Amino acid sequence: MSGNGLRVAIFADETGWHTRRLQAALRARGALGRCVDLADCRIDTTAAWHGLVIPGFGRELPDAALVRGIAGGSFEQVTKRLGVLHALRALGVPVYNDARAIERSVDKSATSLLLHAAGLPTPPTWAIESPVEAQRLVMRESAAGHALVLKPLFGSQGKGLQLVGLVDGEHRPLPALDAGYGRLAYLQRRVPALAEPGFDWRVLVVGGRAVAAMRRVSTHWVHNVAQGARCLPAALEPALARLAEDAAAALELDYAGVDIIPAPGAAPLQVLEVNGVAAWQGLQRVTPFDIAQALVDDLLQRRVAAGAARRRA
Incomplete structure (x- = not known):
């Protein structure tokens, strides 16, 4: 499905490399991506029939929304921001990932519980x-x-x-x-390192399919890129891809960054975390795969097209 002039809200608490990539990918499909901070959105039941004010969209709703980031704040502020996402979904706007999925992934205890309930290998x-x-x-x-x-x-x-x-x-x-x-x-x-330096994998899942992976290597026991880990290319071996896909499905995520670590014993791969608002700049550096384009294509072809088909039925 092409964008056909669709207007997409890119919800982000800051603009930069990721939002520029998403906007370019949307333009390539004939759609317009407008960056909006959820903190600037508000509920106003006098403003329009739907009761939402999304800056840049006037009295109308966006045709779709892609969540890139949600700013931290007080419990009340974050609840309101998630409430806007919940409301958009209830009003028929495809939200990618939607608020329910983000709530499951941002709460690490909920993530762990759902992974365990799905029978997936994850540390105690x-x-x-x-x-x-x-x-x-x-x-x-x-x-x-x-x-x-x-x-x-x-x-x-x-x-x-x-x-x-x-x-x-x-x-x-x-x-x-x-x-x-x-x-x-x-x-x-803690899963002990099987080699020095230690590493884990970040696997990106889009639309239920693992599409790219990297190894995050570090002499420190924390393997996050933000903590200095090096990004190296990694093959998407079948077992690695399947586990990442199952983890994303357990949390019902449209797209996910799944962190998997090699482990001793009967379960050689274990899921550490699942990120529902995953950054991918480090991963993009080590793969030729256009990640932003894959996200936009899945949003338009699967989520937006499915919604249009339901309305025609």
Whole structure:
């Protein structure tokens, strides 16, 4: 399906390389992409029949929306921003990824639970509000010879990660959870590196199909590109692609960046995280595959076209 003059809202909290790539891909299909910050959108039931104000779209709704980023804020602010996405979907606008999928992926505990429920290999994970119970868990895991990774529930780019439990032969207790963790312990058993330097894979899934992958290599135990990891090309081996596709399907994501790590034992590949607002600049550097064009093509050909077919039926 061509864009045919469609107007697409690119929801992003900042403009730059990613938004320019998406706009160019939309232009190549005859569509217009307009960048909008969800913080600037508002609910106004006097403004139009639908009750939304999307800057740049007047009294009309966009023909589709592509979510590139949602700015952080207070609980109330983020709830309103997600509410705009929920409302667009309810009003028949294809939202890619929609608010429900983003909520599942941005909450690491929900991601872990859904991966586990789908029977996918993922490290043992806990989300505990009681500091006492969390500290007891860390002590039990440490006594069993395990290190745990403490992560902010809503964190990204490898920020705020800490090792606790048995680390380099010594017990490391759980820190205070007030600053940066929202008084919640989200803990994932660390998968030991099988080689030096260590690495994991980032696999991009678009429309249910794994389309590109890279290895993220680092001498540090955190393998995020934002923390200095090197991006290397990686072949999409069948087992790697299948696991990434199953992880994206478990969270019902239109597109996803799936982080997979090699592991010892019976499950040689394990899913660490699934990102529903995935950046792909590092991946694009090591693959000739045009990622922005793939995202736009899937949005137009699968989501927008399907919506048009339903309206004609």
